[in-house]
Amino acid sequence: MKKATMLALGASAAMLALSGCGAGSDGNASQGGGSDSGQASSKPAVKLTLEDRLLETSTDGSVIAHRQMIDEFKKENPNVEISEESLQDATYKTKIKTLAAGNDLPDVFELLGSDAKMFSDNKLILPLDDIMNQAPDWKKGFIPSTLNDFTVDGKLVGAPMQMLSTSLIFYNKDIFDKAGIAEFPKTWKEFTDAIQTLKAKGYIPISLGNKDKWVAESCILSELGDRFTGTDWFDSIKDRKGAKFTDRPFVDSLAALQELSKIGAFNADMNSIDNNQQRASYYNGKAAMFFEGDWAISSLSSEAPQEIKDQTHLAILPTADGGAGKANVVSGGAAWAFAINANLKGDKLQAAIDLVKKLTGEEEANVAAENNAVAATVPTDYDKSKVVPLFNEYLEMFKSLELSPIYDGQLSPAIIETMNNGLQDLLIQRVTPEQLAKDIQSTYEGT
Template identity: 45%
Template sequence: MQLKKMWILALSLVMAFGLITACGNNDSSSSNTGAAEGTSTGTASNASEAPAEKVKLSFWHTWTGDDNLTKAYLNLIVQFQKDHPNIVLDIQAMPMDAYKTRLKTAAAANEMPDVFLTWAGAMTKELAAGKAVKPLNDLLDGKPEWKNAFLANSFNDFTVEGQIYSVPMELTPTSLVYYNQSFFDQYGVKVPATWDELKQAVETFKENKVIPIALGDKAAWLAQSSIMSALGDRVTGTEWFLNAASQNGAKFTDPEFVQALTYLQELAKIGAFQEGFISIDNAGQQQLYNQGKAAMFIEGAWAVTNLVAQSPKEILDATHVTILPSIPGGKGKANSTSGVAGVGPAISASMEEAKKEAAHELVYALAGPEAQRMSLENNKLVSYKIDVPADKVSPLFAELNQLIGTLELSPVYDAVLTSAGTDAVNNGLQELLLGGDPQKIAAKIQDAVVKSTNK
C-alpha cells in the first residue's frame, strides 16, 4: 500500500481541534484514575546503591470503551506500571469529544499533560505550531530497528519541518462500506462497484423496507470523515483538494467540489439514509446494522473492532467490507479510500527534562513492536511491518487487511483542513443532507478556509 504524502498547514492552537477519521468509539463515560505508587525496587547491585528515584508522569488517553482492544491497551498500561515501578502514572481517561476539548484548553493554557494521545495531521500540526509538543526524533533514532519497521510515509502526518512529534499506533482508513451479504443475496442486489449500482441498491432496499445505509452523524464528523473525504476525492482528485485546502490555485467554490457535494446530497434525496440520522451517532448506526435493519453502513476501519465484539453471530458472519464505488468522469482514483496514520503518543514541550527518559519509555510501550502486535491481534490495522497468523484475528479483519493492501490512501478532510475549515465542512454537510443548497454551502466552506489560512 502506498500512503500519499500530505502537505499540511501549521496552524494556531487557539483554533478548535476537529478530527478524522475518523475514527474511534463515542463512549459517553469518563474516568480519572491515578496509579498507586508501588514500592520502588531499584536496580542496585549492592546495598550501598540508592533505589531509583520515582518519576511522576501525567498521561491522558481516550480508552473508555469496553471492546477488546480498549481492554488490551488498559492491560498494557497496567503491565507498564509493573515493569517500571519507579514511574508513577497520573492517568486521566476521557471519551473522544471531551478529550479533544480538554486538550485544546490545556494547550491554550500551557498546561499540557506529560504524555498524551494526538492525531496525525491537523492536530499535530497545530500543537507543533503552538510549541506545545516535544519532538521524538532522538527516541526514534536511538531505536533504528523500530523506526525502520514502519511502513513508508508513516511519520509524514506527524512531522513538521523535519521534526517527528508522535509515533503511529494504528493505520486508519476512514471510509469503508460494511455490508450484510444476506440482504444482497435475498433481494438479488449486486454489491455496488459504480455509482449507478449504488443507486439501484438503494432503491431495491427501500422497496423492501430495509434501510439502505445506516447513518449516524450526530457528532457532525462522520459524514465528512467517512463519506465525503473519499467521495470528494473520487470527484475532484487529491491534488485539487490539497490545493484548495492551502488556497493554492483552487477554491471550494470550484465546480468539481460543488459536484461532489451534489453526489452526496443525491444519496440523501433518494432515501439512502434513515430518517433522524442527525439524532444518532456512529454507535447508533452500528446498532441499526446489528439489529438487522440496515443493509450497509459507512465508517472507518475502527468499526471492525466493535463489530467483532458486539455483532450477533449471524450478522457478523454475513458482514463483508468494500469501498465507495467509482464516480463517472471523476478525477480521483477509484481504487483508493481516505485514511491517515491515526493516533499516536506525544510528549509535552514544557515537560521537565528529568522526566524525558520516563516519557520515552511510555511512548515506546504504547507504540513499540509488542504494542503493534497487540493491536493487530485485536483487529486493529497498524502502520508497522509485522505478520500475525490468521487464526489470531477475525475473518472480517483478515478480509479488511487484505483489501487495504490493494488500495491507495487519499487525504481525510479533517486531517488536512484548518480546524475552522473542518467545522465549516462538518456543519455544511449536515445542512446539505437536510436539503441545503450545495453552492451556498461551498461558499461558506471557502469563506471559512480563507479566513483561517489568512489567504
C-alpha cells in the same frame, strides 16, 4: 499529503499473514492510577498525566492493545504513576484545545494530524527526531507513511498510533441477496439504484450516526470528495496552490452526499446518534450497510450476532461519473499520534518517552493484530488463530488500494469545524451544496 500507494500497508498485511504464531465510546471519562510496586509505603518517583480518547468500554482492537500496554508499563515501571483520563471523541477534541490555549497540556496526549502544525508552531510539543534516531529499532518499526503524516516543517512531532482507512462500507450480503442485488455496486448509478431497492424492501439502506459530526466527513466525504476531485485537487487545497472549495468537482461531491439523503439512504435520526449507535440497526438486521473505518472490524467481531458477522463483507464507494478520482482509492492515514509536552524535563521526560515507546512499539502492534486492528508499527509475532475472517478480508482488499487524505487529518481545525457543522445541515436539506462550499471556502480564506 500526497497520495501514497498501499505498498506500505501491503507490506504490513504481508507481515500480518506470515509472522503469526498460529473509538467506541459512551461519553464517560475513565481514570487509571499507578501500579503497586509491592511496597505499600513507597511513593512513585514520577507522576505522568495522559489524555486520550481510548475508553475502557471500547471494543476497538487498538484500544484493547492500548489498555494492555498501559497495564504492562505500570508493572514494568513501579516508580511511575500514570493518571489517565479517557474522554469521548468530541469532548476530547474540545478539551485538548482548551488546555493548549492555556499552555496546560498533559504530559502525554493524543494529537490529531490537523492540529499538528498549530501545536508545533506554538512550541507546545516535543520534536521526536533525536529521540527516534537514538532508538533505531523503534523508528524502523513504523510504516513509513505514518511518520510522514506527523512531520511538520521537517520535524517529527508525534509517534503515530495506527494506520487507518476511514471509509469502509460494511454490508450485509444476505440482505443484498434478498433484495435481488447480486453484487456490490460498481458505479454511482448502481449504488443509488441499490439504495432505492433496499429502501423499497423495508430496510434502512445505510445506518448513519453523525451526532458527533465527524462521521459524515471522515467516513464518507473524505472518500466521496476524492472520487469527484481527485487527490491532486486536495493537495492544491492543502498547499494553497489555487484550488478552491467552490470548484465544481467538490460541489458535486457535496451534491452527491445530499442526493443520498434525499433518496432515503439514511435513518431519520442520523444527526442524533453516534457511530457506536449507528451499528445497532446493522446488528439487528434492520440496516443493510454502514460507513466506518477499519476500527469497526474489531467492534463488530465482538458485538454483532454471529449471523450478522457471517454475512458481513467490505466494500468502498463506487466510481463517480465524470469524476477525476481513481476507483481504487480509500481515505486513510495515521490520523492520530501520541505527543509529548514540550515542557517536560529530566526523569519526567524520560518516563514520558518510555511510555510513548511502549504505546506505539512492536509489542502493541502484535496485540492490535490479534484484536483485528492495524497499528502504525508492523507486527512481527502474533497468534493468527485470533484473527477474524473479516480482518483477513480487509487485509487482502488493501493489497490493491491506494490512500487519499482524510479531511480531518489534514485540513485545519477551523475548516473542519465549518465543514462538519455544514454537513449536518446538508444532510437535512437546510443548506445547498453551493452555499456550504462557499462557507468552507470563506473559512479557508480566513485561516
